[in-house]
Amino acid sequence: MLILSRKSGESIVIDGRIHVKIVRVEGEVIKVGIEAPADVPVHRKEVYEEIQLSNQQALTRQSAPLPRLTGTTAQPRPPADQPPARAARKPSLQKS
């Protein structure tokens, strides 16, 4: 891992297009400003880890029973004239 020392207000440039600036240092909290093109996703690492953990918890055996949901928008059998959300989903990936 490359380790660089930076002072408040100083920056690092990655690949000529991603700018990482130390905006402010307040005790243990470091405010980092990131300027990157729209095609470079920037996320807190915790979000990745949170989704990863959630996926691992969600993996299941296919025989597991599914609960029933309450509420009008989640009825298993909607009336004949379907709401738009459902109509939009109909073509889904099911091609007969």
Add this chain to the structure above:
Amino acid sequence: MPAAPPANNQLRLPMGLLGFEQIKDYVLLVNPAEEPFAWLQVESNVSLAFVVIDPFLILPGYQPDIPQSDVEFLSVKQPKDALLLNIVTIHGPNRATVNLKGPIVINRHTHVGKQVILANAAEYSVQHPLPVAKAS
């Protein structure tokens, strides 16, 4: 990758799911009796699956902000080209949650998908509770 879209419910997630990067091929199974839930079954191991749900059926106000890089990766030209499926965790007979931070976005035409991290992920929970009816 096939030139023409597959005629069945096979899906390819070239990057896998977060934490399951090596599993790339899935089959989407819809059983009318179990709707609005569906199954995303691992193609190479039919005993493994994820429960998924179309988020708009349960949360009509869901506004996922999908990063531009992901839209381009999936070659999705307009919203109706995309199918969103969010992964559900069944915690027990009375509790189920859905991950709203990281939906799987699928191009309906190519059947290629990706689990994306929403640009507005901070607005949503990774364990959003579903309204489960009490077990009878």
